[in-house]
Amino acid sequence: MKIPISEYKRLARKALEGQWLINGGILILVAILTSVITNILNNFSGFPLGSFQQSLLDLLVTIVLLFAFSYGTFYISLFVIRGGRANFQLIYSVFQSKYYFPLLLINLIETVVQFILTAIFLLPVFLIAGVSVYVTFLLGSSRTPIAQLQNAAAWSAGIGAVFLIILVIFTIIVLSYIVSGIFQFAVLAKMDFPQLTVGEALQYSWLLVKDRIGQFLLLQLSFIGWYFLGILALGLGVFWVNAYQNVTNAAFYDEARKQKGNPQELLAAK
Numbered sequence: 001m002k003i004p005i006s007e008y009k010r011l012a013r014k015a016l017e018g019q020w021l022i023n024g025g026i027l028i029l030v031a032i033l034t035s036v037i038t039n040i041l042n043n044f045s046g047f048p049l050g051s052f053q054q055s056l057l058d059l060l061v062t063i064v065l066l067f068a069f070s071y072g073t074f075y076i077s078l079f080v081i082r083g084g085r086a087n088f089q090l091i092y093s094v095f096q097s098k099y100y101f102p103l104l105l106i107n108l109i110e111t112v113v114q115f116i117l118t119a120i121f122l123l124p125v126f127l128i129a130g131v132s133v134y135v136t137f138l139l140g141s142s143r144t145p146i147a148q149l150q151n152a153a154a155w156s157a158g159i160g161a162v163f164l165i166i167l168v169i170f171t172i173i174v175l176s177y178i179v180s181g182i183f184q185f186a187v188l189a190k191m192d193f194p195q196l197t198v199g200e201a202l203q204y205s206w207l208l209v210k211d212r213i214g215q216f217l218l219l220q221l222s223f224i225g226w227y228f229l230g231i232l233a234l235g236l237g238v239f240w241v242n243a244y245q246n247v248t249n250a251a252f253y254d255e256a257r258k259q260k261g262n263p264q265e266l267l268a269a270k
Helices: 005-016 020-045 052-081 088-095 097-139 145-192 198-209 213-221 224-232 237-260 263-269
Strands: none
Touching (some): 005 052, 052 237, 088 097, 097 198, 145 198, 145 237, 198 237
């Protein structure tokens, strides 16, 4: 039986009582570490600012190294929702040998999946937008009645392209939330049950979330207002909103695990 979104958030707030400061502080530390490591590597590389080489280096560093800090915050959130006290050392949890390489593989798979989904949805947008701009440019200087009708048609096509772009961007955001949720749960499952293979962790994650995708999306959307407030609080409030969201997502994972069973039970029954 699913519990309401408000209950997940209540569980998160209860778990965060007395440790809001350190959970937000951990995310600030992760942001600082990420920035410092990136800047050091960029300075040592000698690549021109904004160059393809620098962008490629940043991507590789993110995929191979910096992901571990983000995944470490997921682990902390699960630790907190189960009654633990967060501490700064836990952000390095992923660097343990039993976690690092499997979670690196999960991160690589997620990066590829997100890239493919974005490319699939953006390609037709670029094609349609390009045709619309070309037609508008071609007919823009004409003043004959026929040309004016053509201009109106081109203008309508341009408006249609804008709506299509908005629709595609919205679709990409929704799919990105779903994919991110599945992979976040796979990370939690792998850290929860180290004996799982990467494939089993992904399969288990999907089984946990597949019949509650709508609720998961609504849960993520419920934080939009909080992020606006966090931005108004000199931007620093965003770190505490992020901590709140991570712990709430961990509560969502934990509740699904309790209701559906551990991997051994759920995967065996499939």
